[in-house]
Amino acid sequence: MNPAFLLRALTAGLLALLTGLVPARAETLDKVSFGTNWVAEAEHGGFFQAVADGTYKKYGLDVTIVPGGPNTNNRILLTAGKLDFFMTANTLQSFDAITNNVPVVAVAAIFQKDPQVFLTHPEAKFTKLEDLKPLTLFVSKEGVASYFQWLKSEYGFSESKVKPYTFNSQPFIVNKQSAMQGYVTSEPFAVEKAAGFKPGVILLADHGFNAYSTLIETRREIVDKKPDLVQRFVDASVIGWYNYLYGDNSAGNAMIKKMNPEMTDELLSYSVTKMKEYGIVDSGDTLRDGIGAMNDARVASFFDKMVRAGVVRPDIDYRQAYTLRFVNKGVGVDLRPKN
Numbered sequence: 001m002n003p004a005f006l007l008r009a010l011t012a013g014l015l016a017l018l019t020g021l022v023p024a025r026a027e028t029l030d031k032v033s034f035g036t037n038w039v040a041e042a043e044h045g046g047f048f049q050a051v052a053d054g055t056y057k058k059y060g061l062d063v064t065i066v067p068g069g070p071n072t073n074n075r076i077l078l079t080a081g082k083l084d085f086f087m088t089a090n091t092l093q094s095f096d097a098i099t100n101n102v103p104v105v106a107v108a109a110i111f112q113k114d115p116q117v118f119l120t121h122p123e124a125k126f127t128k129l130e131d132l133k134p135l136t137l138f139v140s141k142e143g144v145a146s147y148f149q150w151l152k153s154e155y156g157f158s159e160s161k162v163k164p165y166t167f168n169s170q171p172f173i174v175n176k177q178s179a180m181q182g183y184v185t186s187e188p189f190a191v192e193k194a195a196g197f198k199p200g201v202i203l204l205a206d207h208g209f210n211a212y213s214t215l216i217e218t219r220r221e222i223v224d225k226k227p228d229l230v231q232r233f234v235d236a237s238v239i240g241w242y243n244y245l246y247g248d249n250s251a252g253n254a255m256i257k258k259m260n261p262e263m264t265d266e267l268l269s270y271s272v273t274k275m276k277e278y279g280i281v282d283s284g285d286t287l288r289d290g291i292g293a294m295n296d297a298r299v300a301s302f303f304d305k306m307v308r309a310g311v312v313r314p315d316i317d318y319r320q321a322y323t324l325r326f327v328n329k330g331v332g333v334d335l336r337p338k339n
Contacts, residue, residue: 029062030229034085035074040067040259042271043185043214044087046110046281046291048259049252050240059236061229067259078219079104085218085233090114091211091302092146094321095312103220106322108234108292109212110241113205113280115183116147119191120200121176129207133157136178138165143181147209149309154208169194184278185271203278210302212294213280215322223323234326238291241281242335245272282336289328296324 036044047065050056056063066083068074075093078086079102086104088094094106118137120126133155139148139162151157163171165181172180173195182188184203191199205211216234223230244252249272257263275281285293299322306312 029057029060030232032056032061032063032085032229032233033066033083034063034087034233035066035068035077035083036087037068037074037089039069040065040256041186041263042253042256042268042275043115043183045244045249045252045256045268045272046241047087047237048240048255049244049249050236052251052255053240053243055239055243056233056236059232061232061236063233063236065259075104075217078217081219084222084229085216088215088217090213091215091299091321092306092311094215094217095303095306095316095318098316098318098321099313104217105220105223105320106212106215106217106294107223107230107326108216108237109214109294109327110216110237110292111213111280112282112284112286112293113203113278114147114209114211114213115185115275115278115280116143116204116209117182117184117187118179118202118204119172119182119187120179120202122197122200123176124200126179126200126202129202129204130155132179132202133161134177135161136175137162138172138178138180139163140165140167140181146311147204149311150209150305153309154305184280185274186267188274189267189270206278208305210298210305212298212302216292223325227325231326234292235329235331238332239335241291242332245276245281246335246337285328288330288333290331290333292327292331294322294324294327 034047040048051063051065066074074083075086075088077083088106097104118132126132144162148157148162169180169191172178173191184201188199188201216237218230243249253268256268282291285295299318303312303318307314
C-alpha cells in the first residue's frame with residue numbers, strides 16, 4: 001500500500017474515532033437534585049423553565065426538581081445530603097441556619113423583593129403601611145414571628161390587632177375594617193375570584209422589609225468541593241428565569257401543571273404579570289448585576305432590622321449565611337427586553 005495513502009487512511013480513521021467519542025463525552029451530565037419549598041407554581045417558574053427548555057442540559061446538568069408541600073421538608077433533605085440544592089424562603093431562614101449551626105449557605109437570591117403583602121378593601125384606598133395600624137390584621141403564626149415583629153419595631157404596630165390567618169380569605173372579605181397577609185403573586189387573585197373585587201395591595205418590600213426571597217441554598221461542602229457545579233447551577237437557573245419572565249414560558253408552565261394538576265393557566269399568567277409589575281425578580285441591583293444578585297450592604301441592613309425587632313440574635317456572624325462568589329456577574333442581562 002502507498003505509504004501516503006496508508007497515512008491518510010489512518011488519519012481518517014483516527015478522526016472518525018475521535019468524532020464518535022466527542023458526543024458521548026458531551027452527553028455526560030452531572031446529576032443534580034433541587035428541592036423547592038412548596039408545590040409547583042409560577043413562583044418557581046424559572047427553575048422549571050430551565051429543565052423544560054434544556055438550559056440546565058446546556059450547562060452540563062441533569063436536574064431533577066423535587067417539589068415541596070405541606071408534608072414535605074426539603075430543607076432537611078438538603079442538610080441530610082439527599083438533595084444538592086434547596087429553594088429557601090427568605091434571608092431570615094439563612095440567618096436561622098447560622099443560629100442553629102446548619103452547614104448551608106445561600107448562593108443566589110432569585111427574588112429581589114419578598115412577595116409578602118397586606119391586602120385591603122378597595123374602598124379604603126390605603127397607600128401607606130401606617131394606615132393599616134387601626135385595622136384587624138389577619139396574620140399567620142409564621143408571620144407574627146417574623147415580619148410582624150419588624151412592623152412592631154419599625155412602625156409601632158400592635159399584636160392586639162392581630163387575628164390568626166388560616167389561609168382562608170373569608171374573614172377578611174366580610175370585614176371591611178381588616179387587612180390580610182398574602183403573596184402579591186397569588187392571594188389578590190384568589191380574593192378577586194372569591195369576592196368579586198380587586199383588593200388594595202401593600203407590598204412590605206416597598207416599605208423597608210428588604211429581605212431577599214427565593215434563595216438558592218446548598219451545603220457548604222458542595223461549595224468547597226464542587227464550585228464549578230454550583231456556578232453552573234446558578235447561571236443556568238438565572239437564564240431559566242430570564243426565559244420564563246421574558247421569553248416563551250410555555251414549556252416551563254406545562255411542567256408546572258404536570259407536577260401540580262390544580263394549577264391553572266390563568267393563575268400562572270397572573271403570577272408572572274405581578275412578578276414583573278412589582279419587580280419581584282428583576283429590579284434594583286439585577287438591572288446591572290443580573291437576576292440572583294445580592295450585596296453585603298443590603299444583607300447587613302436587613303440583619304440590623306431583624307436584631308432591632310428581636311427576631312435574630314445580635315451575636316451571630318450573619319455573613320456566613322451567604323456568599324457572593326456565584327452572583328453579580330451579569331449573566332443573562334442581554335435576555336432582558338430592551339424596551
